[in-house]
Amino acid sequence: TARTSTVYGEVRFRPVPELQLIAGLIHADGYRRQAQRFPAPVVGESSYDSLSPRIGLLWEPRPDIQVYANYSRSAEFPTFIELAQVAAFVPVRQQHAWTFEVGTRGKVGWASWDVSFYRAQLRGEMLQFTVSPDVPASTFNADRTLHQGIEAGLSLEPARWLRIRQVWQYSDFRFRHDAEFGDNRLPVVPRHVLRTEIRFGTEALHVAPNLEWVPQGAWADYANTVRAPGYAIVGLSAGATVARGVDLFVDARNLGGRKAIGDVSAVIRATPASEIYYPVERRAVYAGIRARF
DSSP states (O other): OEEEEEEEEEEEEEEETTEEEEEEEEEEEEEEEEEEOSSSOEEEEEEEEEEEEEEEEEEEEETTEEEEEEEEEEEEOOOHHHHBOSSSBOOOOOEEEEEEEEEEEEEETTEEEEEEEEEEEEESOEEEEOSBTTBOOEEEEOSEEEEEEEEEEEEEEEETTEEEEEEEEEEEEEESSBTTTBTOBOSSSOSEEEEEEEEEEOSSEEEEEEEEEESSOOBSBTTOOOBOOOEEEEEEEEEEEEETTEEEEEEEEOTTOOOOEEEEOOBSSOOTTOOOEEEOOOSEEEEEEEEOO
């Protein structure tokens, strides 16, 4: 049995036409009860309650440019996946965070962008680790953790037949003075991910080579003893309009057939025998037709 209810309210005020001041409040409560019959009878229940305020501003110096900043609290309640662990009901606590975010989005001429910096200080973050290959992952509440980073997108279209898109993600996720893990980085998420696409042609007919580059892989364990290697994958997409509302497309991925680790199931301390790695998609080609009526 699960119940979650959320109520959200927001007020916006314009002291001048170009500026909005924003204040909001979220109240959420939840209840979880589980009666487990196999492999052993287990009954457990937990309830949760959270109040999360938010303040922010949105400045539009011109119609196609925005600058924004937010400071807000957030909360996340555990689900049955976190609560039912290996024949036991574990009363995992909710996680909450205070997050500051500042960024800008807009367009000037043939350049457009969307850039955001964020810093979130979390308490009780729900982290999972693999016990063994045949046992579902367990969850624990960390004490203090930090998530901060940059999400940046840039698109350049100097000509009608040429468009260059860049997306960069920088992620600095770590423990904060943890009793067991100190200031170790959190596993699974790599620090840098870069995606690039160059499109030649127009919507009517185009071809677009692309690159996904992870210069340094993510940590595989909370002890920070093993790190996955980085990788670079090249792909190609193409499309053509054959009739009004009818398009053909081709999406070719990992053209070089690169073998690499694309995802990790974290463990406390990795060993050479840890079965925690998942490969990237091997060479694959998808093709199809889209029709709009």
